[in-house]
Amino acid sequence: MRLRNLPVFRGHALAGLVFLVALLFGPATPARAGDQELKLRAQLIWGTDEAKPKEAAYKDLEPDLRQKLGRIFKWKNYWQISEQRCGFKPGETKKLKMSAKCDLEVRHLDEATIEIKLFGEGKLTRTVRQSIRVLERGELTVLAGDDKDKHDDAWFVVITSTK
């Protein structure tokens, strides 16, 4: 049987050729280079309706992030308590100390996924797996919760890709 007589090619030779090329070479194309370092930024943020304490060395958030949080959450003010920037090679795990009570363990699981472990006062509370593509697209992954020590305040850990 001649190749051009196959139903997939009959009358649509060009379409069939493109389809075949896609099938042969498409799946082999990786989502991102396997050994590419992933650069992440983690910010610990305090959300409150109160003014910034005078003695505290909290940083103002960049306006873009402050507006994003303000459009979703109810608090008037968001102060950055700490920030960590780190690069992760595939398979690499790093611990990030965000505060005396808050730690992160970030692992570059595979070419498509990172795993974020959140520790509160030394106890593992959550493990979150997030798509690297989502982060590289500029999206934010936010772990957040009520502030146990201060009624009606909240904490946020914002993970972003810095590329």
Next chain:
Amino acid sequence: MTHKAELNLQAWLDGELSVRAAAEVERLVAADPAARDLVAELRWTRQVLRAGEVERPVPESREFYWSKIERAIRAAEATAPAPRPSVWWRWMRLVVPIGAAAALAMFFTLPSLRVAPSVAEIENHLEDMGSFSFRSESEGMTVIWIASD
């Protein structure tokens, strides 16, 4: 008189009501002049329809009549020339498969077109802390809110 009462009156005249419901309608007719008028009008209408409807006998049986129509349709379909595909249709036959194949090729070859899952996968390690997640498409943000009890 309510619409339901009017419907009951019609059903009563058609003999569709139960004994109990029919007794209620009879009481209504006896007490309500409007109901009596409606009953009279309905009876008159029924009588006129029965007496005045023109009988139209069909020379053939019902089945034969419809089979004639069916045969005529089939004969017309058999003799009608097949419509020539329009230029637009011929173009579509070429463009649609090429477009579909090109889209498929781009999907496989351009990783950025593959939609990555946006909602993070979450594991809970402390039972006394519940959590929920939500995603804001407009803000490009996935939030995992950890609520302590």
